[in-house]
Amino acid sequence: MKKQQDLDALKQSLATFNLIAGVDEVGRGPLVGDVVTAAVILDPEKPIFGLTDSKKLSEKKREEFAELIKQNALSWSIGRATPIEIDELNILQATMLAMQRAVEGLTIQPEYVLVDGNRLPKWQYTADAVIKGDALFPQISAASIIAKVARDHEMVALHEQYPQYGFASHKGYPTKAHLEALEQHGPLSCYRQSFKPVKAALMQWHGELQNEVN
Structure with a gap:
């Protein structure tokens, strides 16, 4: 300062x-x-x-x-x-x-x-x-x-578009509730993919999709 x-x-x-x-x-x-x-x-x-x-x-x-x-x-x-x-x-x-x-x-x-x-x-x-x-x-x-x-x-x-993520309460910040919703529902296209929790969720979701394909 x-x-x-x-x-x-x-x-x-x-x-x-x-x-x-x-x-x-x-x-x-x-x-x-x-x-x-x-x-x-x-x-x-x-x-x-x-x-x-x-x-x-x-x-x-x-x-x-x-x-x-x-x-x-x-x-x-x-x-x-x-x-x-x-x-x-x-x-x-x-x-x-x-x-x-x-x-x-x-x-x-x-x-x-x-x-x-x-x-x-x-x-x-x-x-x-x-x-x-x-x-x-x-x-x-x-x-x-x-x-x-x-x-x-x-x-x-x-x-209002995606109430399951709770954006109105946490405003996108990585609160416990937000991270749980991200893990449960996966990242939307408006997420910042370079941020660590989003990157981790993307890897998890891609892994699950790959398992389903196999």
């Missing part, structure tokens, strides 16, 4: 910019679905009070904030990388790609970009990475909320 004097200096330098985009991701750990990122440029004339790291908010509060952000931000955008891209690139590089897509999707060119975490995508924007930035900068907080709500909605929609 940046030292306090570094954070103070960053905040001071940001005072000279009006169009600051915050960027965050959700979904690096799950076994299924896209890694989802968001970029948000808040309107300094329409401050939204109470923004913080999405993980610290209840689902109801996240939903309320997401609507406020969409209504009041100067621009917001969602970027994503698919399970196929995650398997091809690895989760870190796929996350960087999704972040690029989120910023490129903004209708306004940001003057500065703040990214949650400790590394930046390779891009032309003036930017800074801030560990735990989603609790320190409202722009990143807003991005974390937008990304989290979007991905959670996708997991609920997937649950």
